Amino acid sequence: MTKPRVGLFVTCLVDAMRPQIGWATLRLLERAGCNVEVPRAQTCCGQPAGNSGDKRGAEKLARQVIEAFEGYDYLVGPSGSCVGQIRSYPTLFSDQGWRSRAEGLSRKSFEILGFLNDVMGWKPEGVRLDATATYHDSCSGLRELGVQEQPRALLEGVEGLQMRPLDGANVCCGFGGTFCVKYPEISTAIVSEKAANIVDTGADLLLAGDLGCLMNMAGRLHREGAATRCFHTAEVLAGMADGPAIGEEG
Known part of the structure; x- marks a missing residue:
């Protein structure tokens, strides 16, 4: 069977702040049987411009x-918010x-966790992480793309990982792109409540599918002295959660 040709949409935030997520996504796509390319001409998805009312900039x-x-056969990225923008x-x-x-690209654009589970039917093999973790459902992935059960199903295949439920897992973390700048x-207040719920789980790790959300929650957890470490789910599935967590770099 011909391997699908996938264009990896890295996202601005991953490229600038956490390139390891991009490498993890690449590794997962290759393990799932895809031929992966990273188009050098890719730019921002346009979401900040669109959210700010700059329709002309977003269109450009x-x-x-x-x-x-x-x-490409598919566009795949490690961010529900960016892929949600592309779908729109x-x-x-x-x-x-x-x-x-635009409609043609929209139909074949996927967030990485949904793509692995729903399109490729991939499951992790030989991946182990002896830890407890809880999961936050990022708003765009959940509400725009329907990504909820897919990451949990994939994480069930990680040996040694025990998942703990998070109260309000589907509630916004307070980041919301430009929302956190306009309404600090x-x-x-929103992220403080989220952090308290995370700490209450007693989990070693917080996992999610969007770096913006993870950076926001990691920052609040760090400022409140919590020991919880934060990773993108792709990093765990790719066996790349053995180094510095989000917010611990440098």
């Missing part, structure tokens, strides 16, 4: 992403030609 970035990725590209265009191209007091 969308055109660049479409041109860079439409030739058709709403940006009044030009029918570009809208049609509300954002801080």
Whole structure:
């Protein structure tokens, strides 16, 4: 059977702040049987511009992403928020030609955990992590893409890992992209409640599928003196959770 050709959408935040997540995603896609390429022409997905009301800027970035990725069988990225933005590209265009191209890319764009479970039917083999962990459902992945059971199903295949339920796992962490900048007091109140719930689980690790959420929660946990360590789920599944956690780099 021909291996699917996947274009890896790295995301700005992963590229700038936690490249290991990109490497973990690449490793997982290859283990799942994909031929993976990382288009050098890729840019920001345009979500910050779109969220701020800059429709023209968001549309410009969308055109660049479409041109860079439409030739692949799939676009896959380690972020529900970025992939959610890409899935929404058709709403940006009044030009029918570009809208049609956007619809084509939207249909074949996936968040990594949903792609591994739903499209490739992949399960981890030979991956072990002796730890307890809890899981936070990032808003975009959950509400825009329906990613909820997939990461939990994949994590069941990690030997030695014991999952603990998180109260309010599907509640926003308070990051919300530009939301935390526009409404810092509300954002801080939300993440403080989230951090308390995480600590209450007694888990060694906090896992999630979006780096922005993880950085926000890791920062609050660190400031409150919690010992909880934070990793992207892809890092755990790829066997790459043996180094510094998010927020511990440097």
